[in-house]
Amino acid sequence: MTVKPITxxxxxxxxxxxxxxxxxxxxxxxxxxxxYPKARFRLHGREADIVAxxxxxxxxxxxxxxFHTDDVVLGTDKPSQALRRSRTSSMGMAIQSVKDxxxxxxxxxxxxxxxxxxxxxxxxxxxxxxxxxLAALLPTLxxxxxxxxxxxxxxxxxxxxxxxxIMGAAFARTVLGLDRPRVALLNIGEEELKGTGEIKxxxxxxxxxxxPMAFQGFVEGDKIGQGDVDxxxxxxxxxxxxxxTAEGTGKLVTGLLAQAFRSSWxxxxxxxxxxxxxxxxxxxxxxxxxxxxxxxxxxxxxxxxHGSANIRGIANAIGVAHDLVVDQVGERIAxxxxxxxxxxxxxxxxxxxx
Amino acid sequence: MTVKPITxxxxxxxxxxxxxxxxxxxxxxxxxxxxYPKARFRLHGREADIVAxxxxxxxxxxxxxxFHTDDVVLGTDKPSQALRRSRTSSMGMAIQSVKDxxxxxxxxxxxxxxxxxxxxxxxxxxxxxxxxxLAALLPTLxxxxxxxxxxxxxxxxxxxxxxxxIMGAAFARTVLGLDRPRVALLNIGEEELKGTGEIKxxxxxxxxxxxPMAFQGFVEGDKIGQGDVDxxxxxxxxxxxxxxTAEGTGKLVTGLLAQAFRSSWxxxxxxxxxxxxxxxxxxxxxxxxxxxxxxxxxxxxxxxxHGSANIRGIANAIGVAHDLVVDQVGERIAxxxxxxxxxxxxxxxxxxxx
Numbered sequence: 148m149t150v151k152p153i154t155x156x157x158x159x160x161x162x163x164x165x166x167x168x169x170x171x172x173x174x175x176x177x178x179x180x181x182x183y184p185k186a187r188f189r190l191h192g193r194e195a196d197i198v199a200x201x202x203x204x205x206x207x208x209x210x211x212x213x214f215h216t217d218d219v220v221l222g223t224d225k226p227s228q229a230l231r232r233s234r235t236s237s238m239g240m241a242i243q244s245v246k247d248x249x250x251x252x253x254x255x256x257x258x259x260x261x262x263x264x265x266x267x268x269x270x271x272x273x274x275x276x277x278x279x280x281l282a283a284l285l286p287t288l289x290x291x292x293x294x295x296x297x298x299x300x301x302x303x304x305x306x307x308x309x310x311x312x313i314m315g316a317a318f319a320r321t322v323l324g325l326d327r328p329r330v331a332l333l334n335i336g337e338e339e340l341k342g343t344g345e346i347k348x349x350x351x352x353x354x355x356x357x358x359p360m361a362f363q364g365f366v367e368g369d370k371i372g373q374g375d376v377d378x379x380x381x382x383x384x385x386x387x388x389x390x391x392t393a394e395g396t397g398k399l400v401t402g403l404l405a406q407a408f409r410s411s412w413x414x415x416x417x418x419x420x421x422x423x424x425x426x427x428x429x430x431x432x433x434x435x436x437x438x439x440x441x442x443x444x445x446x447x448x449x450x451x452x453h454g455s456a457n458i459r460g461i462a463n464a465i466g467v468a469h470d471l472v473v474d475q476v477g478e479r480i481a482x483x484x485x486x487x488x489x490x491x492x493x494x495x496x497x498x499x500x501x
Numbered sequence: 502m503t504v505k506p507i508t509x510x511x512x513x514x515x516x517x518x519x520x521x522x523x524x525x526x527x528x529x530x531x532x533x534x535x536x537y538p539k540a541r542f543r544l545h546g547r548e549a550d551i552v553a554x555x556x557x558x559x560x561x562x563x564x565x566x567x568f569h570t571d572d573v574v575l576g577t578d579k580p581s582q583a584l585r586r587s588r589t590s591s592m593g594m595a596i597q598s599v600k601d602x603x604x605x606x607x608x609x610x611x612x613x614x615x616x617x618x619x620x621x622x623x624x625x626x627x628x629x630x631x632x633x634x635l636a637a638l639l640p641t642l643x644x645x646x647x648x649x650x651x652x653x654x655x656x657x658x659x660x661x662x663x664x665x666x667i668m669g670a671a672f673a674r675t676v677l678g679l680d681r682p683r684v685a686l687l688n689i690g691e692e693e694l695k696g697t698g699e700i701k702x703x704x705x706x707x708x709x710x711x712x713p714m715a716f717q718g719f720v721e722g723d724k725i726g727q728g729d730v731d732x733x734x735x736x737x738x739x740x741x742x743x744x745x746t747a748e749g750t751g752k753l754v755t756g757l758l759a760q761a762f763r764s765s766w767x768x769x770x771x772x773x774x775x776x777x778x779x780x781x782x783x784x785x786x787x788x789x790x791x792x793x794x795x796x797x798x799x800x801x802x803x804x805x806x807h808g809s810a811n812i813r814g815i816a817n818a819i820g821v822a823h824d825l826v827v828d829q830v831g832e833r834i835a836x837x838x839x840x841x842x843x844x845x846x847x848x849x850x851x852x853x854x855x
Contacts, residue, residue, distance in 0.1 A: 225694070288756050298689050301697055335652050335741040340579070343655055343738065368745030372753030384697065385742045387689040388735075391722030392743045396750035399726030402642050403785060404758070407778035414775040421771030424761035431757060 155185045156472040157250045158465060159241040162192030163219040165256025165454045167461060169196040172256070175461030177207040182462075183469050186210070189250050191237040193217060214240055220261045222454065229261030230268055238262060242269045245447035252448035252468040254439075256461060259451055263299050266442050266449040273477065275484040276444035278303075280311045281383070281451070282318050283440035285393060286432055289374030293319045293328075296383040297390050297440060303382035308332065308349035313483045314443040315378040316360040321474040322467060325377055327361050333381035333389065334365035341365065349380075357490050358483055368392075397432055435460030439467030443480070448472060509539045510826040511604045512819060513595040516546030517573040519610025519808045521815060523550040526610070529815030531561040536816075537823050540564070543604050545591040547571060568594055574615045576808065583615030584622055592616060596623045599801035606802035606822040608793075610815060613805055617653050620796050620803040627831065629838040630798035632657070634665045635737070635805070636672050637794035639747060640786055641728030647673045647682075648725070650737040651744050651794060657736035662686065662703035667837045668797040669732040670714040675828040676821060679731055681713060685720035687735035687743065695719065703734075711844050712837055722746075751786055789814030793821030797834070802826060 160176055162169050169192055176188055187210045190197050194215035201208040218235040220228075233239040238261060241253040246269045255262050263281070272279060282295035295315045300307060312330050319328035332350055334342040339350070342365065353362045366376050368389055381389065408418040418425070430436065434453055438460035442449040448471055452464035514530055516523050523546055530542055541564045544551050548569035555562040572589040574582075587593040592615060595607040600623045609616050617635070626633055636649035649669045654661060666684050673682035686704055688696040693704070696719065707716045720730050722743055735743065762772040772779070784790065788807055792814035796803040802825055806818035 286753075288753055301689070333742060335655070335738055335745075368742045368747075369749035369752070371746055372749040381742075384689055385739055388687060388722045388739045389742050389746045391689075392725055392746045393722075393750045395723035395726040396747045397754055398723070399640075399642055400751055400754040400782075400786070403782050404779075407782045408775060410778045410781075414778040417771040417773070417775030417778075419771070420774070421762060421768040424764045424768040424771075425758075427764075428754075428757050428761045432754070 153251060153472055153475065155187065156183070156252070156469055157187045157189060158468050158472070159189040159191060159244040159250035159253040160465070161238045161241040161253065161255035161257055162190050162197055163237040163257070165452060165456065165461070167256060167456065167458070169193065170200045171458050172461055173197065173200040173204060173207065175458045176211070176465060177204045178458065178462035179465040179469065180207045180210055182466065186469055188212070189214060189241070189244050191216060191240040191244070216240055220257050222258050224258055224261055226260045226264035229258065230264055233265055233268060239265050242266050242449060245449070246270055251472040252450060254450045254452060254465050254468050256452035256454055256456060256464070259298070262449065262451055263442060266445055270445040270447040270449070272444050273446055273481060275481070275488070276310050276314070278307050279442050279444040280314060281440050282315055282443050283390070284322065284437040285371065285390065286437060287372050287374030290323060290377070291437060292371065292374060292376060293323070293378045294371070294386055294390060295380060295443065296386050298383045298387040299442065300383040302384065303345065305345045305348040305352070308345060308380055308382070309352050310444065310484070312349070312353055312360070312362075312378070312380045313358060313487060314480050315380055316358065317476050317479040317483060318441060318443060318471070319377045320359065320479065321471055321476050323377060327359060328377035329363050329375070330360045330378040330380060331363040331366035331376045333379050333385060334367065337365045337367060356487050358487055394434075401429070401432075435463065439464035441467060441471065443476070446477070448477065507605060507826055507829065509541065510537070510606070510823055511541045511543060512822050512826070513543040513545060513598040513604035513607040514819070515592045515595040515607065515609035515611055516544050516551055517591040517611070519806060519810065519815070521610060521810065521812070523547065524554045525812050526815055527551065527554040527558060527561065529812045530565070530819060531558045532812065532816035533819040533823065534561045534564055536820060540823055542566070543568060543595070543598050545570060545594040545598075546573075570594055574611050576612050578612055578615055580614045580618035583612065584618055587619055587623060593619050596620050596803060599803070600624055605826040606804060608804045608806060608819050608822050610806035610808055610810060610818075613652070616803065616805055617796060620799055624799040624801040624803070626798050627800055627835060629835070629842065630664050630668070632661050633796050633798040634668060635794050636669055636797050637744070638676065638791040639725065639744070640791060641726050643728030644677060644731070645791060646725065646728060646730060647677070647732045648740055648744060649732075649734060649797065650740050652737045652741040653796065654737040656738065657699065659699045659702040659706065662699060662734055662736070663706050664798065664838070666703070666707055666714070666716075666732070666734045667712060667841060668834050669734055670712065671830050671833040671837060672795060672797060672825070673731045674713065674833065675825055675830050677731060681715050682731035683717050683729070684714045684732040684734060685717040685730045687733050687739060688719035688721065691719045691721060710841050712841055748788075755783070755786075789817065793818035795821060795825065797830070800831070802831065
């Protein structure tokens with residue numbers, strides 16, 4: 148199978164999702180339109196709001212089509228409530244346009260639970276993938292690392308973890324531009340006897356497999372920030388805990404730092420002299436620079452922008468969608484899965500779809 | 502049941518455990534001897550090393566007894582290898598002296614897996630506790646928080662989590678000096694529908710119980726650093742991931758900060774002016790200030806000092822052991838468990854030991 152790049156991607160945007168509001172979402176789409184001159188956009192949301200914003204964005208207006216709806220999935224809506232509006236809400240319509248083949252990817256900054264439920268319902272999992280995984284980039288001392296699953300699946304079995312590793316490696320090849328990403332399973336020790344049975348079995352399968360990745364075994368939580376591994380694979384519960392603990396600790400340390408600088412006039416001068424470098428530090432850790440979590444393993448791409456992302460952050464999430472479409476990450480995953488199965492007939496027999 | 506304080510605690514020390522070496526471990530015990538004038542110490546390890554160090558520590562020498570052994574559990578020993586030396590190794594002998602009633606608590610900076618295995622084997626779990634939990638303090642923006650389990654149990658059921666909550670609250674009452682600690686279960690969302698069945702069921706049991714704690718429901722990983730909850734309850738896998746991710750992120754941010762300060766002569770002057778406040782920040786986050794993880798739920802107290810702790814850190818771990826002995830945390834846990842069961846006859850019937 149050859150993977151042909153798609154040169155003119157169409158991206159469906161849920162204009163109403165997230166905290167930013169339609170004007171900022173469309174300003175972000177306009178930045179993406181500038182960056183990707185061949186991309187086109189389907190804008191789902193309130194026509195009046197969209198038309199008003201497009202008045203100031205002629206470049207985007209020329210490459211966008213508007214699909215009106217008044218129905219918006221709220222942050223407080225349960226997945227079951229969102230599922231009932233899969234064809235009427237701006238989020239549901241954006242995903243539906245991927246299903247219908249009218250768009251290559253959908254981007255939304257709305258309710259994560261609703262987005263996962265609507266995406267799974269409309270797009271279904273790829274052949275050979277039992278469950279989708281939410282993947283995103285985390286900052287480290289070196290390059291960014293990919294972490295998945297971040298909360299799509301509370302509990303995972305061995306096969307899920309192996310599939311996540313394959314999907315995460317394909318994602319890293321596109322988004323981090325690596326030929327052979329280093330992949331490890333998140334565990335509570337690096338020794339082979341540590342961890343759950345699922346993790347140990349997944350390590351055994353990945354260790355022997357011929358895949359376009361350098362499998363490194365286990366990695367512990369304290370190594371996530373070091374950047375010595377490119378893809379960190381875990382179940383959605385632990386991944387979510389790790390991601391949010393990292394966020395919280397980052398805030399804790401920068402909060403304590405702000406207290407420290409405020410503590411005397413001497414430290415305030417110290418802050419003043421160092422502020423350029425401190426701003427660079429903040430920029431390195433800024434979630435907007437790493438925005439765009441991807442739901443991998445479905446028949447179609449869905450990218451989740453952080454609900455509180457700013458214009459630049461939303462533009463970055465659209466960029467992630469664009470790059471994954473152009474690189475045909477779904478095709479890559481399908482090819483890697485097929486190779487993996489072909490070389491492990493025990494698994495192929497037991498797990499092949501009937 | 503009345504809890505009578507123990508005023509003259511005896512603490513058994515594994516002099517050989519950890520990276521510090523016998524001289525530093527004994528320097529730490531000497532600090533504890535100064536802080537707690539009524540405490541006495543049983544020193545397990547190589548007599549020649551101990552006698553040499555005690556030559557300079559007359560205060561400690563007067564209140565310590567030496568128990569010689571040449572056998573030391575190594576950092577690389579598996580739990581099964583350590584178990585074979587439960588009566589000959591310095592770690593095993595320290596725990597054995599708690600079992601024999603010769604000491605109230607044991608402290609070791611040695612191999613965590615070995616320490617947990619030896620402790621469980623020698624001391625067994627308390628009545629009503631199915632599994633022990635490793636609990637420790639984490640720094641936050643406000644006061645320290647207790648987190649448990651940090652890795653004693655990879656997988657946990659509902660009853661385990663409820664028991665951990667009761668034990669963690671008792672620990673927080675002693676170590677943090679709180680009357681009614683705020684307790685929450687670590688989860689991937691704060692809504693009631695999130696998380697595993699075990700977590701949801703544990704929340705249901707704790708919500709209705711009459712216990713000396715303020716149960717807060719669920720807490721997410723990003724709130725750990727905020728200090729709005731005193732006790733965070735989770736299974737050992739997620740707890741270990743959260744603890745180590747927090748450690749790693751702390752190192753990431755402080756590493757980036759050091760890079761930022763080195764970036765120009767201006768920022769170097771900025772650092773120079775701010776260094777007092779930055780030192781206070783480092784002290785706040787220093788693991789030595791929070792040293793002393795406790796294995797709760799056994800018939801006897803065992804405290805794990807971090808393997809790389811310095812003299813002050815080891816002294817703090819001995820202090821944790823001392824305070825828990827004086828406050829009789831084991832009796833408190835037994836009393837809270839009995840109350841919990843008395844008010845929940847459904848549980849008492851199903852779970853009472855036959």
